[in-house]
Amino acid sequence: MYIKKTLLSCCLLGAFSSLAADHLTNSDPLTPYQWHLNNIGHNGLTTNTVAGEDLNLLNTDMQGIKGDGVTVTVIDSGIELTHPDLVNNVITGSLNLLTGTVTPTDNTGHGTAVAGIIAAQANNNIGGRGVAPNAHLIGFNYLDAQTMSNWLQSHGMPLTGSANSRIYNQSYSSKPALFKNVDAEEHTLSLQLKERVMQQVSLNSNNGLGALFVKSAGNAFYQYTTFFGGTSFQVFPYEQQQPFNNAGLPFHNANLSTDNASFWNMLVSAYNANGKLASYSSVGANIFLTAPGGENAQSQAGIVTTDMSGCTAGFNTINSTIDIPLQNTGLDSHCDATAAMYGTSAAAANTSGAIALAMSANPQLDARTIKHILATTARKLDGSNAGIDINFTDANGDAVSYNAIPGWQQNAAGYNVHTFYGLGAIDIDAAVAMAQQTTALLPTLQVSDWHTANTELTIPDANVNGVQDTLAITDNLTIEAVQLKLSIDHSRMRDLAVELISPSGTRSVLLSPRTGLINATGTPVQNALLLSQHFYGESAAGQWQIRLIDTDNGTSQTLVYNEQAGLLSMNDTNNNVDGTLLSWSLRFYGH
Structure with a gap:
């Protein structure tokens, strides 16, 4: 080719x-x-x-x-x-x-x-x-x-x-x-x-x-700055009683x-x-x-x-x-x-x-x-970058660590990838x-149908093992990108990490924890669209795994500020019930 x-x-x-x-x-x-x-x-x-x-x-x-x-x-x-x-x-x-x-x-x-x-x-x-x-x-x-x-x-x-x-x-x-x-x-x-x-x-x-x-x-x-009802608000993290502390993780x-x-x-x-x-x-x-x-x-x-x-x-x-x-x-x-x-x-x-x-x-x-x-x-930039681990106390009171941002990894197709x-x-x-x-063009682009799993699964609170589910994919495609569509019921989305693991074992964190999400009270996240480039060149066929991990028992929160409204705290109490993975779907772009 x-x-x-x-x-x-x-x-x-x-x-x-x-x-x-x-x-x-x-x-x-x-x-x-x-x-x-x-x-x-x-x-x-x-x-x-x-x-x-x-x-x-x-x-x-x-x-x-x-x-x-x-x-x-x-x-x-x-x-x-x-x-x-x-x-x-x-x-x-x-x-x-x-x-x-x-x-x-x-x-x-x-x-x-x-x-x-x-x-x-x-x-x-x-x-x-x-x-x-x-x-x-x-x-x-x-x-x-x-x-x-x-x-x-x-x-x-x-x-x-x-x-x-x-x-x-x-x-x-x-x-x-x-x-x-x-x-x-x-x-x-x-x-x-x-x-x-x-x-x-x-x-x-x-x-x-x-x-x-x-x-x-x-x-x-x-x-970041966002708008609620046409009004601008500054949004920033609060961790360990420190504003703008997000445990080293990206906030948005x-x-x-x-x-x-x-x-x-x-x-x-x-x-x-x-x-x-x-x-x-x-x-x-x-x-x-x-x-x-x-x-x-x-x-x-x-x-x-x-x-x-x-x-x-x-x-x-x-x-x-x-x-x-x-x-x-x-x-x-x-x-x-x-x-x-x-x-x-x-x-x-x-x-x-x-x-x-x-x-x-x-x-x-x-x-x-x-x-x-x-x-x-x-080229592989900042080659010694090992990613970011986050430490938290789980629901049993034990100190645990989670690799929230993986370091450089080489996927199964030989491409180096990093968040x-x-x-x-x-x-x-x-x-x-x-x-x-180069004289040959890439083969014609193919886009798969959505492959969906609708089994509702419990996301345990403050548990580094999280919850897993799998989808068997038969599309014989060389991947150019993978889209994930996700529905979740969880009152503190900022606690969650969402991982996708390919049949070849490449692990991609599509949503890192401590992201500055502000939940609407009692409203599940429906059909959220995310994309990963980390499987570039791999085969789509095989067993894909999704993993959701709740990484907080209530010690972090999100603050919003506006000169007229003042400083407001969001997501300041831990979820009192476990979250639920409602459904997830995968779509593949490739050739």
Whole structure:
């Protein structure tokens, strides 16, 4: 099916490696500070960085592969289309969804910064450069006008206009406080419509080459903000009488958002210039890859990219303190750039740029094959990360430990997987080399029916053994992703861990305990949708096991805060009855 790198390609790669300079060959004044492109160990504006923790694109750049012929749609706050570092890469197709004009005005600078990470022009003596500096850009200000019709238009439907994009960058995320019932009447039609549209664009656009939807995982590792009745609340954990203490575990799981559990969205977490998970990055079993996202530039290295032109708009303004290190360089007197961009928004943009390079290296490959190549060539980041154990007192009063976040494991297909990093960090040079030598596409995608178990089972309180159930699967598929649909009656969902174990023994924690879920009183969780990437390449056939573990006897709780309402405590007493697993279903995507 796939042609691996031949001796010739390896020799060519070695030749380019010997030719590649320590720095990108570039005349742009801020490129030396773009550690995400070439991390040489001391090119952060506010701190040193760790050499090699970057996208690894020097060989690709030396070959002149820069994203030519690939269009990226930026679905965001808009783009400043006339920005001097973007204007030459902007093509027709952008739309202001508020006014109907072709200028999607950016009122925050976020979309402009994202666009610059992807495709700021290189070698024009302005600012820095993008990952794919010759790629084309289209922009929509969808974040200003989030209707279903605007979603459809910005995400490629009908298959005209923006549907010539090969990549759709979605540097935004929702942070729900509870699961959505995907089979509820009020949600079904809109969810099914989005799924159909993304499937059609992913597989059938661009004359059958398709497109990839890239999405940020979210910035909610420690706390998040959500809305109740249209009012904003800050939500954060309380453990051992300490606010913001969550026993080291992620507080908001990326799987809580239904969009993030869609097979069609390639979800990305963020790492920093030291090669570790970025402090804010949301994580989960649905993370496909990780990419540079940086940290707050006032303490660690952020991402250098385009900003709104001039010193009165965007991040880098005359009165702002966040870009003082950049201002002190004297290299950006017009305030057209920023070094303060960070987040999974930046990680998604870096991923979109990487995909553009791989696609331009071999324009004959379809989107799913490119995605497979990125997975196959991803590198193991933060290799000593052993995951996270949580200690608690069980219902019998005994001290027990539960491995809530597994460390790196190699699944049965040979892929390294981790809850923080998915299948690993993007390695552009390796992906491009493989793309250049690949002539066969992935076989046609197949999607299984839902396989359901309806046996009601008791989830014992504060019991590390939990409850187990199995499903026998006969689908003869090589897995590309697995979806789990789950119904549970439990009054303290934050106590629960939900594991799925493949026939080959790979263990994936789809819902880690201490997630900041807020239960509606007396209301079971119905038809919650979760996704795992940890079984990539394995066979679907065999006995699958689900495991649910209650990891708390009532010592932790969730706090919510609003200036008007004050500080409120949620889930502050332990469940007085055991929970119940009502039903669970599995669906497989593969070939």
